[in-house]
Amino acid sequence: MSISMIGVDHNKAPIDIRALFAFTKKNAGEAMEKLKEQKGIEGCIILSTCNRLEVWASLDDKEEVSLYDCLCQLKGIRDNSYRDYFVEREDKEAVEHLFYLTSGLKSQILGEDQILTQVKDALSLAREHFTTDGVLEVLFRMAVTAGKKIKTEVPFSHGNPSVIHQAIQFLENKGYRIQGKTCMVIGNGEMGKVAAQTLREAGADVTVTIRQYRSGVVNIPLGCKRINYGERMEYLPKCDLVVSATASPNYTLQEALFEEVRLVKPLILIDLAVPRDIEPKLGQREGITLYDMDSFRMDETPKELAQNLEAAGAIVCSQMEEFYQWLDGRDVIPRIQDIREEAVNDLNLRIAKILKSTPMEEHDRETLLQAVDTAAGKVVNKLIFGLRDSLNQEVFLECVKGLEKIYEE
Numbered sequence: 390m391s392i393s394m395i396g397v398d399h400n401k402a403p404i405d406i407r408a409l410f411a412f413t414k415k416n417a418g419e420a421m422e423k424l425k426e427q428k429g430i431e432g433c434i435i436l437s438t439c440n441r442l443e444v445w446a447s448l449d450d451k452e453e454v455s456l457y458d459c460l461c462q463l464k465g466i467r468d469n470s471y472r473d474y475f476v477e478r479e480d481k482e483a484v485e486h487l488f489y490l491t492s493g494l495k496s497q498i499l500g501e502d503q504i505l506t507q508v509k510d511a512l513s514l515a516r517e518h519f520t521t522d523g524v525l526e527v528l529f530r531m532a533v534t535a536g537k538k539i540k541t542e543v544p545f546s547h548g549n550p551s552v553i554h555q556a557i558q559f560l561e562n563k564g565y566r567i568q569g570k571t572c573m574v575i576g577n578g579e580m581g582k583v584a585a586q587t588l589r590e591a592g593a594d595v596t597v598t599i600r601q602y603r604s605g606v607v608n609i610p611l612g613c614k615r616i617n618y619g620e621r622m623e624y625l626p627k628c629d630l631v632v633s634a635t636a637s638p639n640y641t642l643q644e645a646l647f648e649e650v651r652l653v654k655p656l657i658l659i660d661l662a663v664p665r666d667i668e669p670k671l672g673q674r675e676g677i678t679l680y681d682m683d684s685f686r687m688d689e690t691p692k693e694l695a696q697n698l699e700a701a702g703a704i705v706c707s708q709m710e711e712f713y714q715w716l717d718g719r720d721v722i723p724r725i726q727d728i729r730e731e732a733v734n735d736l737n738l739r740i741a742k743i744l745k746s747t748p749m750e751e752h753d754r755e756t757l758l759q760a761v762d763t764a765a766g767k768v769v770n771k772l773i774f775g776l777r778d779s780l781n782q783e784v785f786l787e788c789v790k791g792l793e794k795i796y797e798e
Contacts, residue, residue: 396443408664432522568592576635
């Protein structure tokens with residue numbers, strides 16, 4: 390069995406390429422079920438966020454499986470030219486990637502903790518659809534544990550936690566102040582709520598759009614107003630800034646809708662969705678400035694964040710080592726059980742003649758043999774697991790291999 394992943398992210402692919410391979414929550418569940426049916430795939434998890442798409446799988450080494458081909462088949466894509474945008478990782482390289490990713494050390498915004506929730510949600514979704522297996526289950530759980538530990542112990546993880554924070558900082562660096570501005574947020578999912586709350590905390594007058602059929606049951610951040618989604622274009626001329634962050638497969642703002650809209654002041658549009666929420670052509674209209682997810686990259690790591698990377702890295706390495714010990718132990722435990730059984734049988738054969746010639750009742754003889762079996766098993770376990778605790782993994786595995794050879798014949 391091997392651990393394998395294939396992924397595309399903001400470092401290698403522009404937003405439109407990422408959008409081609411993105412999954413909604415519903416589609417991800419259906420896709421994982423189809424992947425699990427593929428020969429050679431023992432378990433799978435799909436992680437789909439605004440910045441990345443990753444397909445994880447535990448594979449049967451006896452079968453040849455191309456995760457890229459499986460992904461393209463799921464998306465109905467026959468163009469092989471997208472392969473260069475993807476990165477494939479296996480085993481230790483894949484494990485290391487997930488631990489650093491979940492810890493926020495590979496995010497577009499260093500140290501952001503939304504990815505931690507996204508990884509947890511991906512695991513939960515795989516559980517709901519019965520597509521994960523023991524190895525991926527433990528891998529993702531331990532990676533999440535590392536992320537939580539860093540969030541608690543490393544100061545940099547308490548910095549800007551989302552793209553909207555970075556967007557506000559980006560605008561303020563350009564001299565644009567959010568305080569007092571009239572803002573509209575389209576979308577009331579997790580990212581939409583974060584955007585609305587962050588803008589409100591920055592001093593903006595914030596209105597959130599709500600789908601009409603949900604307007605009576607949806608909560609919005611404290612201090613924000615609400616309008617029906619269908620009223621967004623009527624409200625838009627009053628706005629200084631509009632953020633769109635939905636999971637809609639269609640544009641929430643498209644050029645055709647602006648034909649009858651008269652803007653009386655400059656308008657900033659921020660598109661935080663993948664696939665896009667805002668039609669790119671709108672960025673070419675006079676008076677409109679359009680930003681998307683890729684507009685807010687950090688050119689360099691801030692000094693105060695860089696100083697904490699070493700501490701975060703140490704936590705990641707420690708947690709990864711625990712996973713490797715579990716993984717190695719998982720493979721070697723059946724071998725240890727076989728060695729113990731052979732050793733106990735060996736001991737029984739050697740003392741059988743002595744017990745036969747020893748005067749005692751048959752019942753007592755059977756009781757004694759059972760006691761010897763139990764004691765011998767405990768002694769063998771203590772010896773082998775004692776070796777595991779006192780030797781490095783490579784030497785320990787050589788010892789196990791040597792013990793196996795003793796009983797090969």
